[in-house]
Amino acid sequence: MRDRYSDLVRSGPGKTLATMFGLPRPARLRRYVVGEPLLVGPAIVKGVAGAPLLPEIQRILTSAAVDVIAADVMTAEADSPQAGSGSGSGSGSGSRLGAVVIDVSAARAVDDLESLRAVLAPSLRRLDACARIVLVGTPPESLADPAAAATQRALEGIVRSVAKELRDGATANLIYAGQGSGPALESPLRFLLSARSAYVDGQVVRVASGEVTPPADWARPFVGQVVVVTGAARGIGASIVEVFARDGARVICLDVPAAGEALAAVANRIGGTALQLDITAADAGQRIAAHVAQRHGGRLDVLVHNAGITRDKLLVNTDVDRWSSVLGVNLGAQLRMNEVLLDPSLKDGLGGITDGGRIVSVSSTSGIAGNRGQANYAASKAGVIGMVQALAAQVADRGITVNAVAPGFIETEMTAKIPLATREIGRRVNSLGQGGQPVDVGETIAWLAQSASAGLTGQVVRVCGQSWLGA
């Protein structure tokens, strides 16, 4: 739905008034359009304390055709962070920046953080609208030394605070790169720099080493792949299937039979197929497998659990129906379908998830922070996080990754039904001052579902514009 406040304060008298009274003016976020460059402006790439990942980061940015105007390693003694050097393309140091990427992975001492401040702080003044800050660190849990772990964990505090400080649609995110993650870094780095991550802000993702096959074309990573998306008839689901279809997938759009009319329209719009199926049916998994086997070559590459319902009531007034229907659709059905579709005996031509396949589940910030009147929904969405984390470990040996996205306030038919005042608060209480679009969730899911995202598993990525709710 339309965010009329944002429309009002972006131009004309509304803009003047908003400026006069110091009202927030949410930026128009840059979103991915096929063919547009990864970044609008040049990037500076810096390293702190050794920066072992710097060459890899530079390679990635170069391959993504990013204009890198400075790339060097800062030391604690350096006092002139603006001094550009390295592979500059002639853009002056005064030009607006599309992105700042800093390798902090070798920082082990609190003093190293000063180097980070010294390079990061001045660059913040030069950011273009919708610019990207990405820090690359080392997972603190992998470090035994308390000082080293503290230093790395400090990055989280820095990124989350910087994200809140940024304006004009700029975002800041942190990648914790595990030992030997090298090439696996490319997928998260490209995503977090791109306009695809418009509403992902203040987040931390962990990338481990994984068998990464870079796609032949980063713009169409799903060519030749079969993707099943549940709850595809409307809202976020309809956006998810659009993103997958745009990026080359053969999409099976699944929804309950009663939603068939909208489902058919979505499937026809993206050139996919409609599968009317109630996922709570005992044989839903088998029916999906049979469908993939008969109609799509028997190999399921990506399964997106998006279908979900709400039956909001204070817990004190929640009856068994409201409780069990929400848990049944949002969690129970996913567990049952996973069990069937991950059965190794179905993987070769019989419609099960293939080795190296992907499962992405839709959780919710309600599942992280809780929400008044949504105990049932929050239970299901928190449950999804538990499922993802346990399942990721279970299927790691097959090269299958399992991740979740947790949308915050997304502008959909569902959120349009929230009473005005509550809706307005929901929209504004995040660092970007606006609700996200369904496509923001779709882009994030598609990123996690790529083959190149092999290094990301068991993660929960929030698509919430850094909502104030729940860390």
Next chain:
Amino acid sequence: MAGNTAGPRNAVIVGGNRIPFARANGPYAQASNQDMLIAALDGLVARFGLSGEAVGEVAAGAVLKHSRDFNLTRESVLGCQLSSSTPAYDVQQACGTGLEAAILVANKIALGQIDSGIAGGVDSASDAPIAVSDGLRHTLLAANRAKTPLDRLKALSGLRPGHLVPEIPRNVEPRTGMSMGEHQAVTTSQWQVSRESQDELAAASHHNLASAYDRGFFDDLLTPYLGVTRDQNLRPDTSVDKLARLTPVFGKGQDATMTAGNCTPLTDGASVVLLASPQWAAERRLPALARFVDAETAAVDYVHGDEGLLMAPAYAVPRLLARNGLSLQDFDYYEIHEAFASTVLVTLAAWQSEKFCRDRLGLDAPLGSIDRSRLNVNGSSLAAGHPFAATGGRIVASLAKQLSERGSGRGLISICAAGGQGVVAILEAI
């Protein structure tokens, strides 16, 4: 590529789609035939991933049709998600339209003239055409032909108030002035079909349709439309007792056995079926649910002769059986369209009647009885409703799926039609 160097090849049913059927002047009251046919086509396109694709042809039609819809099917193709390069034409054989369209498409596939095609039908009893009277029409046409203003005035002066009364389509046979129900009441009476047996058949239809919905049978045969997700006429909890309470609407005195419960209501709806050569289906990894084996049509003289209006299928089936070397008992499913409960019962009685089979059909022996548990196993028109031209597509797709689920066997389709006609066909599992 299509080619006809070899003999006829198989035509298979890939699948079907329909919108839920709704009672006339109900939820689809504002929907035109074109709206509904497009909805049915788009659901089929989505199910089989045909967006932007062309098929060999689309053959469909409507019984109640506006004059502006002279090219209804082609216009519907242009309005749906199929490629606009898909040719289409209209078919009309009263309630046999949908099945006749399937026969046409199947035959072209069998002959190698096309590799794929969609057959269908649609009818709106709500959005029915209302015509001006012949008097008004003749006057206006004469005025249009007039060369001078004076002549035009003269022509228009022939207008009479009575001419302004519109002609509303009526559910009657033009040559007898009797409604289909009145005709069937005569036949019902001739064959002494009891009220109870009709109510039993009607109750079974509702129960079978309801259980088919409950087991998800229609999940891939139907796409909701305008918020309707199931056939609106369906009464899962009806019973012989409840039906017995209804007042008869057709027939007189002792023979007044036909009620609103055991006759089909006026209905709005649309259905389509995708047929193809086995190769076309295989190349696209599409299913082949059943083979379209053969079909036959018959007509009876209900105007001057003494045969019942809806008795033609009783004549068509034995000819079809003979041509295919089959007996009536060689089928696992029987889909006998329930225009009226008594139509089905009379047809079955006729095949069991030595006299009818000998005198009317010229057979040495009666065709015999059928196993009633194989009749209309997923419900039929009494429960689903009967949008005239859409019934054939409903039956072909449902029977094909039923045969595919069983994995073997054969099904017989029998549909009676206005004008004393009948269209019947055989499907076979693959």
